[in-house]
Amino acid sequence: MRIALFVTCLADTMFPQAATATVRLLERLGHEVVFPPDQTCCGQMHINTGYPSDAVPLVRRHVRVFDPYDVIVAPSGSCVGAVRHQHATVARRAGDASLTSRAESVAARTYELSELLVDVLGVTDVGAYFPHRVTYHPTCHSLRMLRVGDRPPTLLRAVRGLDLVELPAQEQCCGFGGTFAVKNAETSTAMLADKMRHVLSTGADVCTASDASCLLHIGGGLSRLRTGVRTVHLAEILASTEHEPAVRG
Amino acid sequence: MNRPTFLGMPATAPPGVGHLRGDESFPAAARRSLADPQLRRNLRHATTTIRAKSAGVIAESPDWEQLRAAGAAIKADTLNRLPELLEQLEAKVIEAGGVVHWAADAVQANQIVTDLVRAAGADRVIKVKSMATQEIGLNEALHAAGVTAVETDLAELIVQLGDDRPSHILVPAIHRNRAEIREIFLREMPGVDPALTADPSALAAAARRYLRETFLSTPVAVSGANFAVAETGTLAVVESEGNGRMCLTLPRTLITLMGVEKVVPTWRDLEVFLQLLPRASTGERMNPYTSMWTGVTPGDGPQAFHLVLLDNGRGAVLADEVGRQALRCIRCSACLNVCPVYERAGGHAYGSVYPGPIGAVLSPQLTGVDDNASLPYASTLCGACYDACPVQINIPEVLVHLRAEAVDARRRPTAESIAMAAAAYTMDHPRLYEAAQRASRLSRVAGRRGRGLPPPLNGWTASRDLPDPPTETFREWWAAR
Numbered sequence: 001m002r003i004a005l006f007v008t009c010l011a012d013t014m015f016p017q018a019a020t021a022t023v024r025l026l027e028r029l030g031h032e033v034v035f036p037p038d039q040t041c042c043g044q045m046h047i048n049t050g051y052p053s054d055a056v057p058l059v060r061r062h063v064r065v066f067d068p069y070d071v072i073v074a075p076s077g078s079c080v081g082a083v084r085h086q087h088a089t090v091a092r093r094a095g096d097a098s099l100t101s102r103a104e105s106v107a108a109r110t111y112e113l114s115e116l117l118v119d120v121l122g123v124t125d126v127g128a129y130f131p132h133r134v135t136y137h138p139t140c141h142s143l144r145m146l147r148v149g150d151r152p153p154t155l156l157r158a159v160r161g162l163d164l165v166e167l168p169a170q171e172q173c174c175g176f177g178g179t180f181a182v183k184n185a186e187t188s189t190a191m192l193a194d195k196m197r198h199v200l201s202t203g204a205d206v207c208t209a210s211d212a213s214c215l216l217h218i219g220g221g222l223s224r225l226r227t228g229v230r231t232v233h234l235a236e237i238l239a240s241t242e243h244e245p246a247v248r249g
Numbered sequence: 250m251n252r253p254t255f256l257g258m259p260a261t262a263p264p265g266v267g268h269l270r271g272d273e274s275f276p277a278a279a280r281r282s283l284a285d286p287q288l289r290r291n292l293r294h295a296t297t298t299i300r301a302k303s304a305g306v307i308a309e310s311p312d313w314e315q316l317r318a319a320g321a322a323i324k325a326d327t328l329n330r331l332p333e334l335l336e337q338l339e340a341k342v343i344e345a346g347g348v349v350h351w352a353a354d355a356v357q358a359n360q361i362v363t364d365l366v367r368a369a370g371a372d373r374v375i376k377v378k379s380m381a382t383q384e385i386g387l388n389e390a391l392h393a394a395g396v397t398a399v400e401t402d403l404a405e406l407i408v409q410l411g412d413d414r415p416s417h418i419l420v421p422a423i424h425r426n427r428a429e430i431r432e433i434f435l436r437e438m439p440g441v442d443p444a445l446t447a448d449p450s451a452l453a454a455a456a457r458r459y460l461r462e463t464f465l466s467t468p469v470a471v472s473g474a475n476f477a478v479a480e481t482g483t484l485a486v487v488e489s490e491g492n493g494r495m496c497l498t499l500p501r502t503l504i505t506l507m508g509v510e511k512v513v514p515t516w517r518d519l520e521v522f523l524q525l526l527p528r529a530s531t532g533e534r535m536n537p538y539t540s541m542w543t544g545v546t547p548g549d550g551p552q553a554f555h556l557v558l559l560d561n562g563r564g565a566v567l568a569d570e571v572g573r574q575a576l577r578c579i580r581c582s583a584c585l586n587v588c589p590v591y592e593r594a595g596g597h598a599y600g601s602v603y604p605g606p607i608g609a610v611l612s613p614q615l616t617g618v619d620d621n622a623s624l625p626y627a628s629t630l631c632g633a634c635y636d637a638c639p640v641q642i643n644i645p646e647v648l649v650h651l652r653a654e655a656v657d658a659r660r661r662p663t664a665e666s667i668a669m670a671a672a673a674y675t676m677d678h679p680r681l682y683e684a685a686q687r688a689s690r691l692s693r694v695a696g697r698r699g700r701g702l703p704p705p706l707n708g709w710t711a712s713r714d715l716p717d718p719p720t721e722t723f724r725e726w727w728a729a730r
Contacts, residue, residue, distance in 0.1 A: 011723060013689065013718075013722055014716065015719070016721065017719070037727075041682075043673070046672070052653050061676075086649075172589050173629045173633070177631070179626075182705050185708030185709065187279050187594050188629075191590070191629075192712065192713070220715060220716075223714040
């Protein structure tokens with residue numbers, strides 16, 4: 001299958017290993033990955049901070065760039081959530097009916113990685129090898145906007161060598177929330193403290209999730225406290241094999 | 250029902266009266282509560298307990314999702330024809346021997362209630378816990394007129410005796426523990442036994458002794474309403490302690506103040522809400538006391554009944570297509586109990602009688618977003634509130650909508666708005682975007698492990714590292730492969 005990669009600006013700039021892992025994984029499964037180079041950012045930060053008008057050109061760009069593709073994947077529940085649940089609203093608010101319907105059409109062809117693997121490609125065992133004790137944080141937008149449900153843990157359970165430990169109170173937000181982490185830094189940190197407490201209680205070496213933004217937050221806290229627990233994107237674990245272990249794994 | 254303004258738009262709730270506005274922004278107020286370990290422990294314990302209890306009774310309801318959809322549909326229909334239903338309610342209440350008053354705002358409502366109490370010749374009223382009376386600051390208005398208002402809900406009494414503010418819609422003293430409650434009772438409750446212990450049953454017994462005497466000797470009661478049935482003129486109050494039943498039946502005069510959105514079209518509609526409310530709210534299958542009354546019944550219960558219908562900004566909320574769903578709220582507080590922000594920051598941080606996620610969307614709409622501009626940002630948009638809401642209020646959607654309003658309401662560009670515009674421009678020009686990626690890597694503004702970013706980004710680096718920028722971006726890797 002020919003799959004267009006919506007890399008997301010955060011993974012492109014700060015976490016390329018999550019994006020390269022997505023490419024390696026899909027190619028290993030026998031699919032063709034294309035990367036439309038004119039893509040930039042979905043505009044979620046603008047929309048969620050109160051600047052939907054600034055987001056209009058970004059939505060227009062995203063729709064134009066991805067409209068030619070039948071299947072689009074992103075290694076981020078949050079950015080797929082923005083495409084699926086916000087782009088049409090922004091277009092409608094701007095009074096652009098044609099953009100609205102095209103945004104809805106692109107949204108319907110856009111998948112978060114675990115959705116693509118399980119629902120579209122019909123695979124739960126991707127042949128990965130990752131010999132570590134891992135706990136999985138579901139991330140709010142994957143959990144409640146996309147309803148990915150047990151797709152990621154199902155994929156993780158099929159990884160050879162991987163010891164999956166359930167994260168207590170996993171459905172609670174880590175406190176990132178985009179600009180919330182800066183505007184309400186102290187409340188955000190209080191939430192992060194509890195998330196880290198739960199991660200540490202599992203005894204896991206690795207905390208994984210399908211969103212680089214949440215991992216940026218949780219990982220930033222775990223690193224500051226020198227906990228020795230690493231954050232690794234779900235795509236990196238699924239791309240990891242005996243011959244080609246995850247870059248940071 | 251609305252005070253018309255010169256533009257013909259419905260008015261927002263007036264400032265200087267009632268409790269819809271805080272003295273400081275959410276982040277500033279939250280800073281204090283976050284530093285209070287007792288408060289943090291009380292909130293964590295209480296919200297975790299209610300969450301688990303509620304989840305249990307919801308899980309056993311096979312038609313919960315259908316009930317939610319029905320509740321949302323009934324409320325949406327009600328809001329679509331609110332004037333007609335309110336007029337029907339008014340006619341039915343009058344027909345049943347009641348008197349109906351219309352209050353455009355808190356000032357008018359306080360005046361109406363104060364005049365009614367004075368006309369009844371009372372210097373003391375007993376109160377059923379009511380969000381609407383707190384919203385308008387009724388107790389303070391009565392106090393200024395020389396009337397003592399006694400709260401009879403146990404938690405509300407604790408708050409009142411402690412000269413405190415409620416911090417939760419359903420459990421207003423959620424920020425207090427037993428030891429603190431004992432101290433408040435010993436200090437403030439008339440006639441309290443000095444040997445009082447912090448045992449919950451002893452605390453409840455002390456309150457019961459004090460309240461029982463007050464119930465029997467006070468001629469006027471003031472209540473709110475959970476529901477008002479337009480087709481019959483029936484008012485409904487649900488509660489757990491029986492104090493409400495006392496207030497609604499013992500006094501000679503009953504004054505009920507309700508927000509206009511509390512009306513439902515038919516008696517049959519109550520069936521849906523009386524299933525939704527207790528399960529979402531207290532985690533019970535059915536609430537202990539459901540009191541319903543229609544006007545006045547000669548020789549039985551209060552012989553004078555007044556219904557005060559309150560707008561106080563609700564017309565303005567109704568005028569907002571996205572925001573009006575907040576008026577579906579049945580004040581169950583499920584959204585507070587599941588909110589990770591509320592659990593840490595507590596109710597006082599929201600500055601309004603309506604705390605938590607629903608407060609973050611309701612208060613700024615009632616007052617106008619200028620007066621509560623930090624509240625729409627007091628959320629990570631995690632969506633737990635939307636899942637928990639028994640009437641399917643899409644709180645994250647309204648929060649995002651209000652953020653845009655808060656930005657639009659600012660008259661001058663800010664550092665943030667300039668940065669946002671610049672970011673959007675950069676993101677819309679891939680060559681600029683790539684240049685910015687290279688610049689972020691070269692300049693290493695983050696410094697070593699991201700410490701010491703400039704304001705406002707230092708909010709991040711105070712407690713979190715930033716990873717070192719990678720040696721190549723994804724698109725560089727892609728181009729080179």
